[in-house]
Each structure stands twice: as structure tokens, then as C-alpha cells.
Amino acid sequence: MSRFEVLVEVALRPGIADPEGATIARALPALGFEGVSEVRVGKAVRLAVEAPDPEAAGALARRLSDRLLANPVIEQATVTVGGAEQVP
Amino acid sequence: MTAAPVRAAVVVFPGSNCEHDVAHALARLGADVSLVWHTDDDLGPADVTVIPGGFAHGDYLRPGALARFSPVMAAVGRAALDGMPVLGICNGFQILTEAALLPGTLHKNRDLKFLCGPCEVEVTSTAAPLTRDLEAGRRLQVPINHFSGAYRCDDDTLGSLVEGANIVLRYVRNPNGSTADIAGISSAEGNVVGLMPHPERACDPLGATDGAPLLASFLAAGADRAGAGR
Numbered sequence: 354m355s356r357f358e359v360l361v362e363v364a365l366r367p368g369i370a371d372p373e374g375a376t377i378a379r380a381l382p383a384l385g386f387e388g389v390s391e392v393r394v395g396k397a398v399r400l401a402v403e404a405p406d407p408e409a410a411g412a413l414a415r416r417l418s419d420r421l422l423a424n425p426v427i428e429q430a431t432v433t434v435g436g437a438e439q440v441p
Numbered sequence: 442m443t444a445a446p447v448r449a450a451v452v453v454f455p456g457s458n459c460e461h462d463v464a465h466a467l468a469r470l471g472a473d474v475s476l477v478w479h480t481d482d483d484l485g486p487a488d489v490t491v492i493p494g495g496f497a498h499g500d501y502l503r504p505g506a507l508a509r510f511s512p513v514m515a516a517v518g519r520a521a522l523d524g525m526p527v528l529g530i531c532n533g534f535q536i537l538t539e540a541a542l543l544p545g546t547l548h549k550n551r552d553l554k555f556l557c558g559p560c561e562v563e564v565t566s567t568a569a570p571l572t573r574d575l576e577a578g579r580r581l582q583v584p585i586n587h588f589s590g591a592y593r594c595d596d597d598t599l600g601s602l603v604e605g606a607n608i609v610l611r612y613v614r615n616p617n618g619s620t621a622d623i624a625g626i627s628s629a630e631g632n633v634v635g636l637m638p639h640p641e642r643a644c645d646p647l648g649a650t651d652g653a654p655l656l657a658s659f660l661a662a663g664a665d666r667a668g669a670g671r
Contacts, residue, residue, distance in 0.1 A: 369548070370548075370551070370618070372552065376553060424503055424506070426545060426594065
């Protein structure tokens with residue numbers, strides 16, 4: 354078994370209004386930052402998952418994201434499996 | 442002989458903060474109220490169930506996302522399936538959507554403002570326990586108090602809400618960007634109702650009383666069911 358770092362990003366689905374992102378986007382030019390055309394705010398959840406391989410770690414993270422971390426009515430989750438370390 | 446009082450179970454989560462207001466308002470309307478802690482897997486003897494407002498489990502992750510897994514929610518689900526009138530107020534509405542006892546979800550308010558104040562709503566359907574004794578089109582002043590109160594659902598769901606007369610209350614002036622001005626909905630079967638405004642806060646003649654007919658109607662639905670043999 355290995356322990357995988359798994360990153361789950363929960364974001365609003367495209368087309369769902371993101372008032373938090375819109376507020377940040379409006380604030381940026383006031384601070385002198387130009388050229389940012391869109392800001393979307395979400396959540397990042399880091400997991401340490403023990404699994405035999407990266408595919409299994411990713412599949413587990415997707416299942417728990419669909420069940421709990423994201424509300425499929427307005428949110429979607431993307432799962433990225435990162436580095437692994439051996440677990441004795 | 443007077444009828445036995447309607448038995449109302451009010452569910453309490455860690456972080457609920459309207460349970461005593463709801464219990465007080467229901468008791469004034471003649472109900473026999475018991476508070477049910479979220480770890481109970483049974484509602485006790487009840488004709489109606491209310492999930493009150495607040496911040497169940499701190500609203501961690503999303504409002505209602507963790508409350509859905511409390512043991513009491515299995516009992517609420519069984520009661521809902523059995524046809525018991527179930528009412529979710531504010532955070533209770535959010536919990537019922539997360540538990541999939543009501544469709545859709547409650548998104549952050551359009552202007553990212555926490556909204557707290559009186560709000561005018563209109564009865565759009567009298568098919569639900571909450572409004573069965575009111576007239577369609579009646580306008581009521583009922584306070585709102587929420588950050589995530591903008592109702593969202595996909596177009597198919599909205600279509601079936603409209604078709605099934607499951608939009609129970611609409612805002613007269615939409616305060617939060619809610620889809621189709623929705624302030625409250627019912628399940629397809631009609632017995633589960635969620636609304637963002639707080640009728641229990643408008644039940645005292647010293648302030649406002651427009652919430653009382655809503656809760657009285659809800660209790661009457663419970664009384665009918667109890668009279669029909671429970």
C-alpha cells in the first residue's frame with residue numbers, strides 16, 4: 354500500500370453565479386491588477402489516501418467528493434492524485 | 442370533548458438556534474411540543490416534525506451538508522416517506538435539500554450580504570400543509586435571516602415544481618437572487634415543506650403575527666392526519 358496525496362477542488366459549475374468571485378474580480382482593478390477577466394472561488398480539500406495504486410486513490414476521492422464534498426446541484430469536484438509514499 | 446393537541450417534534454442539532462422560538466410559537470398555537478436531539482434515531486410520538494433554523498454542525502462544508510448524516514435524519518426521512526407533515530425553516534430548509542427530501546439547493550445570496558429583516562411573501566400554492574388553510578395570493582410579512590437563501594435548481598426541477606404546484610411561497614421583492622422568486626417549496630408528494638423566512642418570529646401580537654396562520658395551517662394538517670388514525 355502507498356499513501357497518496359490527493360487534492361479535491363470543489364468549484365461552482367459553469368453558469369452558476371459566483372458572487373464571491375465577482376466581488377474579488379471587481380476589487381482587482383481598484384488595487385491596480387489588470388488583465389484578470391474571471392475569478393471563480395471554490396474550496397480545496399487535501400486528503401491523504403492509503404490505496405494500492407493512484408487509480409484506486411483517485412476513485413475513492415471521487416466517490417467521497419460526489420457523496421459529501423460537492424453538492425452536485427451547483428458544484429463539481431476535480432480530483433488530482435499527487436505524490437505517494439510507501440506505507441509499511 | 443376537545444381534540445388531543447397535535448404532537449410536534451422539533452429537531453435540535455448542535456448549532457440550531459431557533460428551536461425554542463419554534464417550540465414557543467407552536468405551543469401558543471396549542472401543540473404539544475418535544476425537542477428531539479440529533480443523535481436520537483427516533484422522533485418519539487409525533488404528528489408533525491419541524492427542523493428549525495440556525496447553523497447545524499456549524500454549517501461546516503456547506504449549510505446542511507453534515508446535518509444530513511445525523512442519526513435523527515433517518516427518522517425524519519422515514520416520517521416524510523410515511524406522509525407526515527415535515528417543515529424545514531431556514532437552515533432546516535437547507536438541511537432538507539441536502540438530505541434530498543426536497544429538490545435543489547440554497548446558494549449564497551446574490552449580493553453576498555447576510556439578510557435580516559421583514560420580508561413580504563405571497564402564497565402561491567395551497568397544496569402544502571403550511572398553506573392549506575390560507576388563500577392563494579395572500580401576502581404575508583415574515584422575517585428572513587440568512588446568508589445562503591438563493592434557491593437554485595436545474596430547469597427540469599423548476600418545471601416540475603411549477604407543474605406540481607410545489608412552489609409554496611414567493612418573494613414579492615426578491616431579496617437574495619432566488620430562482621423564480623422562490624421563498625418556499627414542497628416535495629412532489631406535498632408533505633415536506635421548506636422555506637427561508639421564519640414564521641415563528643412573526644407569531645406575537647406585540648410584534649408581527651403573519652407567521653401564525655402558516656404554522657396553524659401546518660399543525661392543522663398534522664391534526665387531520667392524527668384524526669385519521671395516525
